Structure formats: C-alpha cells, structure tokens
Amino acid sequence: MNKSSVRDKGRKTSKQKSQPKGTKDFDPVESETKIRRPIHHYSINETVSTSDSYNDDSDHETRALLHRYKYYSRLTPHTNGILQMPDHIVPSNYLITILVPLNGKQNSVITIFALWNTMMGTSLLSMPWAIKQAGFACGICMLIGMAGLMLYTSYRILKSLDGIEMGEGQVLEFSDVCRHYFGKWSELVAVVCSLLTLLGGAIVYWILMSNFLFHVVSFLYYQVHPAPHSTPFGNSSNFSDAVCPHMVKPDNATSSHSTFSKVWDEQMTVPFFLVLMLLPLLNFKSPTFFTKFNALGTISVAYLVSFVSVKASNWGINLDFNTEDINLPSYTSQFDMTFPALTGIAALAYFVQNCVLSICRNQKHPENNVRDLSIAYILVASTYIFVGVLFYSAFPLTKVCIQDNLLNNIATTDVMAFVARIGLFFQMSTVFPLLMYVFRVQFMHTLFGSVWPSWKHVLLLNLVLIGICILFAVFLPHIGKIIGFVGAFCGLAYAIALPCMVYLKSCYLEGTLSWPKIVIHSFLIVIGIANFIGQFLILGHTT
Structure with a gap:
C-alpha cells in the first residue's frame, strides 16, 4: 500500500503578534495559536479495505477533505503562504492548538x-x-x-x-539570573x-x-x-x-x-x-480547581x-x-x-x-x-x-x-x-x-x-x-x-x-x-x- 504525506510546515495563525525578542515568556495572559501538523494517510486514489486503513480514511467526508488539502498544498511551495489552504478549510482535527504568551496586559x-x-x-x-x-x-x-x-x-x-x-525563554525567574x-x-x-x-x-x-x-x-x-x-x-x-x-x-x-x-x-x-x-486532595495532577478560590x-x-x-x-x-x-x-x-x-x-x-x-x-x-x-x-x-x-x-x-x-x-x-x-x-x-x-x-x-x-x-x-x-x-x-x-x-x-x-x-x-x-x-x-x-x-x- 502506497503512502503519501501532506505537510504544511510551521504555518500558524494567531489573534496576537508574536512576543518580541527580549521580553520574558510564560506570561499568565495567553492567546490561542493553531499550528498545522503533518498529515499521514493512505493513498486516496486506491480502494482500501477497512482492515488496512484508519477509520477516518474510510470516512467519505474525511477523504474529501484530504483531497482538498492535497490540492491546495500542490498549488504553491510550502515557503509561500499565498495560495496555501485557508485556515477555515483545514479540518479541525489536523490543527494543534497551543497557548502563546502575550505582552503585559495588566495595569x-x-x-x-x-x-x-x-x-x-x-x-x-x-x-x-x-x-x-x-x-x-x-x-x-x-x-x-x-x-x-x-x-x-x-x-x-x-x-x-x-x-x-x-532570547526567548532564556531567563524566567531570579534563579536563572543567579x-x-x-x-x-x-x-x-x-x-x-x-x-x-x-x-x-x-x-x-x-x-x-x-x-x-x-x-x-x-x-x-x-x-x-x-x-x-x-x-x-x-x-x-x-x-x-x-x-x-x-x-x-x-x-x-x-x-x-x-x-x-x-x-x-x-x-x-x-x-x-x-x-x-x-x-485525598494532594494527589491531583493539576491544581486548577483550587486556584478558583484564591x-x-x-x-x-x-x-x-x-x-x-x-x-x-x-x-x-x-x-x-x-x-x-x-x-x-x-x-x-x-x-x-x-x-x-x-x-x-x-x-x-x-x-x-x-x-x-x-x-x-x-x-x-x-x-x-x-x-x-x-x-x-x-x-x-x-x-x-x-x-x-x-x-x-x-x-x-x-x-x-x-x-x-x-x-x-x-x-x-x-x-x-x-x-x-x-x-x-x-x-x-x-x-x-x-x-x-x-x-x-x-x-x-x-x-x-x-x-x-x-x-x-x-x-x-x-x-x-x-x-x-x-x-x-x-x-x-x-x-x-x-x-x-x-x-x-x-x-x-x-x-x-x-x-x-x-x-x-x-x-x-x-x-x-x-x-x-x-x-x-x-x-x-x-x-x-x-x-x-x-x-x-x-x-x-x-x-
């Protein structure tokens, strides 16, 4: 079975500009940024059996979206984002959402x-x-x-x-300064x-x-x-x-x-x-619940x-x-x-x-x-x-x-x-x-x-x-x-x-x-x- 890979390198979208060099990261104020991840799938031009393919590939809607993704990606080199697949068309499950620190917003x-x-x-x-x-x-x-x-x-x-x-991420706290x-x-x-x-x-x-x-x-x-x-x-x-x-x-x-x-x-x-x-309250992996009572x-x-x-x-x-x-x-x-x-x-x-x-x-x-x-x-x-x-x-x-x-x-x-x-x-x-x-x-x-x-x-x-x-x-x-x-x-x-x-x-x-x-x-x-x-x-x- 032949495999093809559709990759969209590093293109990301954000509501905010990236943090300028020289400022500290990991700020509490953050925005959502979506990064396109590599998409691996079996050739959509061949008929595949259910046992040899992923469930998503057997889904007609997903196959259609993969066709469109492949089509857009071939229109332009990856270094040029003018004709790349628009963000609203990329399937949501092919996007990785991360949190990007913003510049200071508190008065x-x-x-x-x-x-x-x-x-x-x-x-x-x-x-x-x-x-x-x-x-x-x-x-x-x-x-x-x-x-x-x-x-x-x-x-x-x-x-x-x-x-x-x-540089970004170099100094976070006073211990790093020390x-x-x-x-x-x-x-x-x-x-x-x-x-x-x-x-x-x-x-x-x-x-x-x-x-x-x-x-x-x-x-x-x-x-x-x-x-x-x-x-x-x-x-x-x-x-x-x-x-x-x-x-x-x-x-x-x-x-x-x-x-x-x-x-x-x-x-x-x-x-x-x-x-x-x-x-029993000390063995949770995340303390998010307790921060609500600050x-x-x-x-x-x-x-x-x-x-x-x-x-x-x-x-x-x-x-x-x-x-x-x-x-x-x-x-x-x-x-x-x-x-x-x-x-x-x-x-x-x-x-x-x-x-x-x-x-x-x-x-x-x-x-x-x-x-x-x-x-x-x-x-x-x-x-x-x-x-x-x-x-x-x-x-x-x-x-x-x-x-x-x-x-x-x-x-x-x-x-x-x-x-x-x-x-x-x-x-x-x-x-x-x-x-x-x-x-x-x-x-x-x-x-x-x-x-x-x-x-x-x-x-x-x-x-x-x-x-x-x-x-x-x-x-x-x-x-x-x-x-x-x-x-x-x-x-x-x-x-x-x-x-x-x-x-x-x-x-x-x-x-x-x-x-x-x-x-x-x-x-x-x-x-x-x-x-x-x-x-x-x-x-x-x-x-």
Missing part, C-alpha cells in the same frame, strides 16, 4: 494588588505577638525598616535583568530556599488548620453541651471574649466534657484527623482587619508607657531583647522575591514597576502595623498573654472568632494543596526531571511532607518560631544575599563597582546573617 492597580495579596499571609496573625517580643516602639520601627530592606532587594531583583541579553552570574550552585541555593519557604508555609498551615478545626468543632460542641463554668480556653477577665491561655485550667466539670477533651485534643488528635480530610485570601484579610477593629473598639486602648508593673494590662514595653523574633517573622511576611518577576512581567507599562512595587510594600507594611499595633494596644489582659496566633486570645465561644476560624480553615484547606503542588513540581523536576515520575513517588512525597507537618503540629505548634526561622534563613539567602551578590557581580562586569557599593551591600548581607543567628539566641526567651 498598575492589578500589579499592586497582586503583590499585596502575595505578601499578605499567616504572618498577619502573629504580628501582635511579634510586637510584644520587640517592644512597642521598637516593633513599629523594625517593621518599617524590614519593609524598606525587602523593598530594596526586590527592586534589585527587578533590575537584575537589565544587564542580561535575553545561574547566569554564578553558575549552577546559586540556582540550587535559590531552589532550596524556595522549597524551604514552601515547606515552612505548609507546616504553619497545618498547625493553623488544626487549631481552627479544633476551635470550630469545640464551638459547635459547647453550643450543644455548654460548660457551666468554663470553655476550653476559659476566661479570666472582665471581657467575655478575651482570654489568656497561660492562666486556663483544664476543664474537668463533667465526664462528658472530659471524654470530649481526650478525643478532640488540639495537639494529640486533631492533626491526625486532618489527614483524612486533606490527603480570592478567599483577600476576603480573609479584610475580615481579620475588620475583626481586630471591632474588638479594639470594644476593649479600648490599654497602653501605659510609665508603669513598670508588667502584670498590669496597660504595661507597655518600648524595647525588648527578643526583637529578632519580629525581624524573622517580618522577613517572611515581606517575602515576595521569588515571584516578583513573574508578577511584574505582565505590567502594561513596565516603567511603572518600581513605583508599583513601592506602593505595594507601603500597603503591606501599613496592614501589618495596623493589625499588630491595634490588637497589641487594645488587648485588655496583660501583654504577656498575647499569643503567636491572635485568635488564641479570643474565646472559643465568640461568634466573630468562630466565623474567622471557619473562613480561614476553608481558605487554607484550598491553598494547602497548592503549596504542596508547587513543592512537588519543584522537587520532582529537580530530582527526577519530571513533575510526575509516578503516582508512587507522588504519594510517598506527600506522606513524608504530611508526616513532617504532623510532627510540628504535635510537638512544636508555635507558628511564631517556625515563621521566624524560615523567614530568617530564606531572607538571608534568597531575599538579601543573592540579590546583593548579583548586583555587585553585574557592577563588576560593567566596570562600575565601587567601594561604597561593596560596603553598603555587604552590610545588608551582615544584617541577614545577624537576623538568622538571632533566632537561635532568643530560643527559650520568648513567651
């Missing part, structure tokens, strides 16, 4: 909001505790200072592409820091989800079986909604409450119940800001800079030696260096990227300072009681807290699979060269990661310390050291390197090192 408002939404996270819950560790005045100053430092290094990452002549200047080792450092950030986020999410699930179920239980004198977190103030976990005694009022407390324990049982809910993050932040504002209006301001009695609710420390707890948390709270290029590359007017980045950092710092300072200032009990999760200072039976917890739990349960997916993709691709080696590899990795999360939720459920260590390490390596080193190397290659530049950027790296060492020095001293 400044979208860029600022995307940066703000990326940086706002679980660190918001720890801001009052962080200010308590640093002191009132010191905490505000350091939140502003860390915002300025992280803004500068993010700016350096944005500008790191200026000295690189890019490889360009320093080789493979710097790219590996960037990847490891990215993986640690994702793992730290997953651990914090597991601890918080266990906490929220515990309180949500406890709220429902105590609505049906009210405790006569106490709740799981009790209350030791004149305000029915404010609690101090350090002062709470176990609830032994009745045997039913005692049994419930044993079965439903925040550290010993709830983290394991969480496995039943989340493990807007919940913004809603959660807005509700938390409103929640803190309402509580503060009910409690009033409880600050006294003159008293020295730490047991008074109004006692306010201006400075404490445990301030590295705040700088560690702030390093992760302001961490956007690993995706700043991805977000800003879609800007319609790239010349505004620096301005938009600055506005985003101002808004993020303002949000963190507002929530942290307001809750710290208004908290009606002694400041020592403030927890690294501000919702732990609100009674389990408080309705507004219940709404916050159930909303945050649902939001985090949709984000957690995304974190695990991104971790899996980076880890598997680095180790095996494939994002899905097999379902066994994926399942084993998920079980290991969940095991790590459970260990922390059971034995070290302190998100403030975890965020501090992860933020300090990743802030040192990825957010401070690598951007400064890349800038100094580019200046050296351009012949513009000077001693002031070396001194200033070396000092920034020293700050990052000191922040990381400080996390070890304050172990056992934070409350």
Whole structure:
C-alpha cells in the first residue's frame, strides 16, 4: 500500500503578534495559536479495505477533505503562504492548538494588588505577638525598616535583568539570573530556599488548620453541651471574649466534657484527623480547581482587619508607657531583647522575591514597576502595623498573654472568632494543596526531571511532607518560631544575599563597582546573617 504525506510546515495563525525578542515568556495572559501538523494517510486514489486503513480514511467526508488539502498544498511551495489552504478549510482535527504568551496586559492597580495579596499571609496573625517580643516602639520601627530592606532587594531583583541579553525563554525567574552570574550552585541555593519557604508555609498551615478545626468543632460542641463554668480556653477577665491561655485550667466539670477533651485534643488528635480530610486532595495532577478560590485570601484579610477593629473598639486602648508593673494590662514595653523574633517573622511576611518577576512581567507599562512595587510594600507594611499595633494596644489582659496566633486570645465561644476560624480553615484547606503542588513540581523536576515520575513517588512525597507537618503540629505548634526561622534563613539567602551578590557581580562586569557599593551591600548581607543567628539566641526567651 502506497503512502503519501501532506505537510504544511510551521504555518500558524494567531489573534496576537508574536512576543518580541527580549521580553520574558510564560506570561499568565495567553492567546490561542493553531499550528498545522503533518498529515499521514493512505493513498486516496486506491480502494482500501477497512482492515488496512484508519477509520477516518474510510470516512467519505474525511477523504474529501484530504483531497482538498492535497490540492491546495500542490498549488504553491510550502515557503509561500499565498495560495496555501485557508485556515477555515483545514479540518479541525489536523490543527494543534497551543497557548502563546502575550505582552503585559495588566495595569498598575492589578500589579499592586497582586503583590499585596502575595505578601499578605499567616504572618498577619502573629504580628501582635511579634510586637510584644520587640517592644512597642521598637516593633513599629523594625517593621518599617524590614519593609524598606525587602523593598530594596526586590527592586534589585527587578533590575537584575537589565544587564542580561535575553532570547526567548532564556531567563524566567531570579534563579536563572543567579545561574547566569554564578553558575549552577546559586540556582540550587535559590531552589532550596524556595522549597524551604514552601515547606515552612505548609507546616504553619497545618498547625493553623488544626487549631481552627479544633476551635470550630469545640464551638459547635459547647453550643450543644455548654460548660457551666468554663470553655476550653476559659476566661479570666472582665471581657467575655478575651482570654489568656497561660492562666486556663483544664476543664474537668463533667465526664462528658472530659471524654470530649481526650478525643478532640488540639495537639494529640486533631492533626491526625486532618489527614483524612486533606490527603485525598494532594494527589491531583493539576491544581486548577483550587486556584478558583484564591480570592478567599483577600476576603480573609479584610475580615481579620475588620475583626481586630471591632474588638479594639470594644476593649479600648490599654497602653501605659510609665508603669513598670508588667502584670498590669496597660504595661507597655518600648524595647525588648527578643526583637529578632519580629525581624524573622517580618522577613517572611515581606517575602515576595521569588515571584516578583513573574508578577511584574505582565505590567502594561513596565516603567511603572518600581513605583508599583513601592506602593505595594507601603500597603503591606501599613496592614501589618495596623493589625499588630491595634490588637497589641487594645488587648485588655496583660501583654504577656498575647499569643503567636491572635485568635488564641479570643474565646472559643465568640461568634466573630468562630466565623474567622471557619473562613480561614476553608481558605487554607484550598491553598494547602497548592503549596504542596508547587513543592512537588519543584522537587520532582529537580530530582527526577519530571513533575510526575509516578503516582508512587507522588504519594510517598506527600506522606513524608504530611508526616513532617504532623510532627510540628504535635510537638512544636508555635507558628511564631517556625515563621521566624524560615523567614530568617530564606531572607538571608534568597531575599538579601543573592540579590546583593548579583548586583555587585553585574557592577563588576560593567566596570562600575565601587567601594561604597561593596560596603553598603555587604552590610545588608551582615544584617541577614545577624537576623538568622538571632533566632537561635532568643530560643527559650520568648513567651
């Protein structure tokens, strides 16, 4: 049986122009492009039996279309597209549809909001505790200072592409820039820091989800079986909604409450119940379904800001800079030696260096990227300072009681807290699979060269990661310390050291390197090192 082949080389149609050289690809904004694929078929001039041909070739309509395709293709050489077969005549099953990246289409408002939404996270819950560790005045100053430092290094990452002549697809992320200047080792450092950030986020999410699930179920239980004198977190103030976990005694009022407390324990049982809910969600090949819930993050932040504002209006301001009695609710420390707890948390709270290029590359007017980045950092710092300072200032009990999760200072039976917890739990349960997916993709691709080696590899990795999360939720459920260590390490390596080193190397290659530049950027790296060492020095001293 003779075969013929009809080929239409490389002709494609698109609603958009191709991306100009020198711009980055893989933008989220894409258009459809159709490329004609080679068509192999048996000779249509011969009668063929059903057993020797494809089903499509035996179809009269398909045979007619192949005749037309062959006719048009012979009218003109493949290098000349004037008389080639029109696109509307080519059978749809002979076209391959691909997505082609477009030039930036987002305006400044979208860029600022995307940066703000990326940086706002679980660190918001720890801001009052962080200010308590640093002191009132010191905490505000350091939140502003860390915002300025992280803004500068993010700016350096944005500008790191200026000295690189890019072809399409050559440079995608900052890790590629590091490889360009320093080789493979710097790219590996960037990847490891990215993986640690994702793992730290997953651990914090597991601890918080266990906490929220515990309180949500406890709220429902105590609505049906009210405790006569106490709740799981009790209350030791004149305000029915404010609690101090350090002062709470176990609830032994009745045997039913005692049994419930044993079965439903925040550290010993709830983290394991969480496995039943989340493990099935972690083995999907695509996270598309979970990306539909990204807007919940913004809603959660807005509700938390409103929640803190309402509580503060009910409690009033409880600050006294003159008293020295730490047991008074109004006692306010201006400075404490445990301030590295705040700088560690702030390093992760302001961490956007690993995706700043991805977000800003879609800007319609790239010349505004620096301005938009600055506005985003101002808004993020303002949000963190507002929530942290307001809750710290208004908290009606002694400041020592403030927890690294501000919702732990609100009674389990408080309705507004219940709404916050159930909303945050649902939001985090949709984000957690995304974190695990991104971790899996980076880890598997680095180790095996494939994002899905097999379902066994994926399942084993998920079980290991969940095991790590459970260990922390059971034995070290302190998100403030975890965020501090992860933020300090990743802030040192990825957010401070690598951007400064890349800038100094580019200046050296351009012949513009000077001693002031070396001194200033070396000092920034020293700050990052000191922040990381400080996390070890304050172990056992934070409350």
